[in-house]
Amino acid sequence: MAPYVARRLLATVPVVLLVTVMVFLLLHITPGDPVIIMLGEEASPDAVAALRHGLGLDRPLPVQYGTWIWRAAHGDLGTSLRTHDRVVALVLQRYPATLELSALAMLLSLCIASPVGVLSAVRRNSWVDALMTPLAISGVSMPSFWLGILLIWVFSVLLPWFPTVGFVPIGVSLAGNLHTLTLPVVTLGVALAAIVMRITRASVLQVLPMDYVRTARAKGIHERVVVRRHALRTALIPVVTVLGLQTGALLGGAVIVETLFALPGVGRLIVDAIFARDFPVVQGAVLLLAISFILVNLGVDLLYAQLDPRIRYQ
Amino acid sequence: MFDERPHPPERLPRRAFLRRVATIAAAAPVAGLSFASMPHRAALAAGATPVRGGVLTVGLDSDATTLDPAYTTAEVDGQIYHSVYDGLVDVDDQLQLVPRLATSWRPLNDTTWEFKLRPGVRFHDGTAFDARAAKANIDRIIDPKAGSPRRGEIPYVQGAEAVDNLTLRLHLTGAFAPLPYTLSGDAGLMVSPAAIDKYGKDLASNPVGAGPFAFVRWLKGDHIEVKAFADYWQKGRPYLDSIRYQGVPDPEVKANAVRSGTIDACEDLLTKDMRDLQHDSSLQVYAKPGLSVASLRMQISKPPLNNLAVREALGWAIDRGAINRIVYYGIGAPARAFLPPTALGYDPAFNPFPQRDLVRAKAKLAEGGMPHGFSVTCQILNNPEIIQLAQAIKQQLFDVGIDMQLVTLDNGTLLGRLVAGQFAATIVTYYGTSDPFQGFSRFFLSTSPLNVYGYKSPEFDGLLAKAAATSDVRARSALYAQADRHLGVDLPWIFLRYPDYTQAMRTRVQGYTYNPDGGMRFMESWVKPA
Numbered sequence: 036m037a038p039y040v041a042r043r044l045l046a047t048v049p050v051v052l053l054v055t056v057m058v059f060l061l062l063h064i065t066p067g068d069p070v071i072i073m074l075g076e077e078a079s080p081d082a083v084a085a086l087r088h089g090l091g092l093d094r095p096l097p098v099q100y101g102t103w104i105w106r107a108a109h110g111d112l113g114t115s116l117r118t119h120d121r122v123v124a125l126v127l128q129r130y131p132a133t134l135e136l137s138a139l140a141m142l143l144s145l146c147i148a149s150p151v152g153v154l155s156a157v158r159r160n161s162w163v164d165a166l167m168t169p170l171a172i173s174g175v176s177m178p179s180f181w182l183g184i185l186l187i188w189v190f191s192v193l194l195p196w197f198p199t200v201g202f203v204p205i206g207v208s209l210a211g212n213l214h215t216l217t218l219p220v221v222t223l224g225v226a227l228a229a230i231v232m233r234i235t236r237a238s239v240l241q242v243l244p245m246d247y248v249r250t251a252r253a254k255g256i257h258e259r260v261v262v263r264r265h266a267l268r269t270a271l272i273p274v275v276t277v278l279g280l281q282t283g284a285l286l287g288g289a290v291i292v293e294t295l296f297a298l299p300g301v302g303r304l305i306v307d308a309i310f311a312r313d314f315p316v317v318q319g320a321v322l323l324l325a326i327s328f329i330l331v332n333l334g335v336d337l338l339y340a341q342l343d344p345r346i347r348y349q
Numbered sequence: 350m351f352d353e354r355p356h357p358p359e360r361l362p363r364r365a366f367l368r369r370v371a372t373i374a375a376a377a378p379v380a381g382l383s384f385a386s387m388p389h390r391a392a393l394a395a396g397a398t399p400v401r402g403g404v405l406t407v408g409l410d411s412d413a414t415t416l417d418p419a420y421t422t423a424e425v426d427g428q429i430y431h432s433v434y435d436g437l438v439d440v441d442d443q444l445q446l447v448p449r450l451a452t453s454w455r456p457l458n459d460t461t462w463e464f465k466l467r468p469g470v471r472f473h474d475g476t477a478f479d480a481r482a483a484k485a486n487i488d489r490i491i492d493p494k495a496g497s498p499r500r501g502e503i504p505y506v507q508g509a510e511a512v513d514n515l516t517l518r519l520h521l522t523g524a525f526a527p528l529p530y531t532l533s534g535d536a537g538l539m540v541s542p543a544a545i546d547k548y549g550k551d552l553a554s555n556p557v558g559a560g561p562f563a564f565v566r567w568l569k570g571d572h573i574e575v576k577a578f579a580d581y582w583q584k585g586r587p588y589l590d591s592i593r594y595q596g597v598p599d600p601e602v603k604a605n606a607v608r609s610g611t612i613d614a615c616e617d618l619l620t621k622d623m624r625d626l627q628h629d630s631s632l633q634v635y636a637k638p639g640l641s642v643a644s645l646r647m648q649i650s651k652p653p654l655n656n657l658a659v660r661e662a663l664g665w666a667i668d669r670g671a672i673n674r675i676v677y678y679g680i681g682a683p684a685r686a687f688l689p690p691t692a693l694g695y696d697p698a699f700n701p702f703p704q705r706d707l708v709r710a711k712a713k714l715a716e717g718g719m720p721h722g723f724s725v726t727c728q729i730l731n732n733p734e735i736i737q738l739a740q741a742i743k744q745q746l747f748d749v750g751i752d753m754q755l756v757t758l759d760n761g762t763l764l765g766r767l768v769a770g771q772f773a774a775t776i777v778t779y780y781g782t783s784d785p786f787q788g789f790s791r792f793f794l795s796t797s798p799l800n801v802y803g804y805k806s807p808e809f810d811g812l813l814a815k816a817a818a819t820s821d822v823r824a825r826s827a828l829y830a831q832a833d834r835h836l837g838v839d840l841p842w843i844f845l846r847y848p849d850y851t852q853a854m855r856t857r858v859q860g861y862t863y864n865p866d867g868g869m870r871f872m873e874s875w876v877k878p879a
Binding site: 065066068069073074079086117118119125195198200201204295299300304307311 | 496602
């Protein structure tokens with residue numbers, strides 16, 4: 036397995052490079068000058084020119100990119116044009132909130148979706164299935180910003196159970212941390228739960244008529260054990276694949292949820308940085324998210340072998 | 350000679366003051382709000398004794414960008430500076446200068462100003478505030494190598510001199526009477542010189558001022574916490590133990606957060622939320638005139654808008670009152686010229702377009718050689734309220750045959766095009782200053798590099814030069830009024846509306862006074878125990 040992992044990790048290098056080139060080009064093609072945004076419309080041309088020179092933004096684009104990638108390779112992602120913070124520190128400071136939000140949303144979605152999806156499949160066309168299908172479709176269809184505002188209205192304004200905004204780091208207080216993250220996690224997790232539920236249902240339905248499941252039943256094993264130990268394990272492969280791919284969507288959704296609930300995550304950092312044309316911050320944060328996405332999907336590939344004994348990595 | 354209270358420095362003449370109050374009072378019903386619904390510190394504090402202690406949570410539009418006032422370019426940072434820093438001077442709720450770290454100030458001649466400094470003041474790190482500290486702050490701003498955006502705010506200041514421990518002199522290159530007003534902004538905030546040396550650029554995250562609250566921590570992207578400064582020079586203040594500044598970027602969430610009590614105070618609310626908030630008995634809601642003006646800015650050096658009659662046609666065709674009622678729910682007031690009612694130099698008698706007049710608009714178009722109208726592109730910010738405003742104007746101009754095509758852009762792109770003069774028309778709000786010299790000179794002076802509109806008026810330039818050399822506030826105010834009249838007649842911009850500043854506070858917040866400059870100052874505030 037080790038050579039496989041090494042090959043996969045090596046293959047990520049050109050992908051990451053391509054991501055950085057694309058982000059760099061997109062940012063510089065987009066109209067809008069970070070210096071003008073920083074200094075505002077009242078800045079004198081002299082002040083604009085001086086700041087642009089100070090930030091190195093008057094150098095040719097290939098030179099700017101070359102400098103950035105060379106430093107990035109040495110662990111230095113530069114400094115924010117707007118706040119002058121080191122990008123590495125800024126991104127790492129924001130990453131735990133995003134990671135926790137995404138992980139908890141995924142956990143929540145699995146906790147809801149797995150049992151409900153299996154139940155819908157096992158009791159296909161029953162009232163449970165009939166109830167869960169429209170619920171799942173509603174969950175997928177609901178925009179997270181709308182669900183978030185709805186949750187805030189009900190659980191913060193009408194019932195003052197959860198704070199509307201604010202974040203308590205896990206290191207400060209676990210209870211406070213979970214209290215502040217409950218509404219954001221539910222907002223982010225609901226849509227994912229709906230998708231996972233549908234995939235689980237379809238996958239279990241596909242596996243249940245298979246020969247090895249029939250064999251297990253023929254041995255006289257209890258149906259619950261057949262489903263849980265034989266059918267579900269294989270059925271989880273497409274579910275895990277979807278979860279891996281949904282990491283991207285989860286991180287994208289985190290952008291909205293973090294903005295809505297004012298959470299100090301990477302998503303909000305990127306949005307703010309894009310509006311300010313804070314190139315180093317956008318590049319650094321996207322680089323981190325791209326690497327995260329690639330690593331999660333590598334983890335998913337490795338998990339296949341654990342779930343299905345027929346799969347081996349050469 | 351300006352001196353400390355009870356002989357307030359640079360006060361408005363009584364008649365001018367009464368006129369301004371009357372004007373604001375008259376504007377309030379237009380805004381769909383009455384003063385009865387607006388809490389005032391006196392009313393709230395009547396019979397109530399301030400209580401010490403308590404934490405206040407303030408919701409801001411976003412997280413701060415830098416806590417170093419020499420380098421800030423974001424409005425939001427200023428709200429935190431009101432707690433952490435004290436300036437040489439400040440403005441009160443009538444926008445009159447009040448002493449802070451300077452107790453008095455006067456011009457020795459056209460190019461020298463002298464500031465007497467307050468004794469016994471210490472920064473949060475224990476460093477004494479004196480003339481050398483003040484000089485270090487001014488030197489830091491005007492040093493071209495430092496690249497401080499503040500330098501452009503005091504362009505006439507060429508040097509600072511510490512005459513003695515408590516006397517600071519500023520040497521100017523030319524007459525600049527509005528200097529104290531300019532120093533009431535970020536340019537006059539005092540930072541500990543020891544902290545400047547110690548932190549350098551990291552001062553952005555380690556602010557050390559002499560304000561009523563000292564910096565505690567900044568969880569980036571989330572909140573900033575400040576606590577009461579025990580050695581604050583104004584004994585007995587502040588009442589609060591601490592303030593937590595929480596970034597809340599979504600305006601809907603911000604309104605819900607103050608409703609639910611997650612935050613105690615916030616600003617810059619959506620006008621559509623204001624009515625609901627006003628009906629919430631747990632809130633005090635402020636919608637009061639500020640210093641802003643929203644305008645349709647044009648390139649008047651290029652056809653067809655280089656023709657004054659055509660611009661006048663726009664002026665007559667736009668129904669400012671209807672826009673304010675329909676798009677902004679009656680919050681704010683229709684604009685008459687550049688200066689809003691709260692600004693120095695506002696003339697209530699001047700109203701070039703008192704009401705919409707389509708007959709005159711068509712006549713003016715014919716006079717300008719465009720009887721059948723014309724087409725113009727207007728670049729606007731991609732913001733729901735601005736889009737609604739622009740669509741209302743587009744509809745109204747269509748009635749006289751003018752086809753205004755709208756292009757929506759994000760803030761960065763719009764700002765870039767605006768500064769480069771790459772636009773025919775655009776709708777932008779200018780957030781003014783307590784003395785309007787800065788806005789006048791930057792946008793409309795013939796020689797200003799920021800005058801990208803093509804406006805050139807020797808009369809206007811002359812009035813502004815006179816105002817710069819006029820220390821007497823009443824006389825300067827009259828000159829500003831004349832300058833404003835020129836803009837209202839020459840129409841480099843079509844002035845649309847004076848937005849109100851909006852703020853909401855939980856009723857437990859006491860002793861708060863609204864300031865028309867939009868700054869939330871909590872030095873006198875306290876929280877009512879539950």
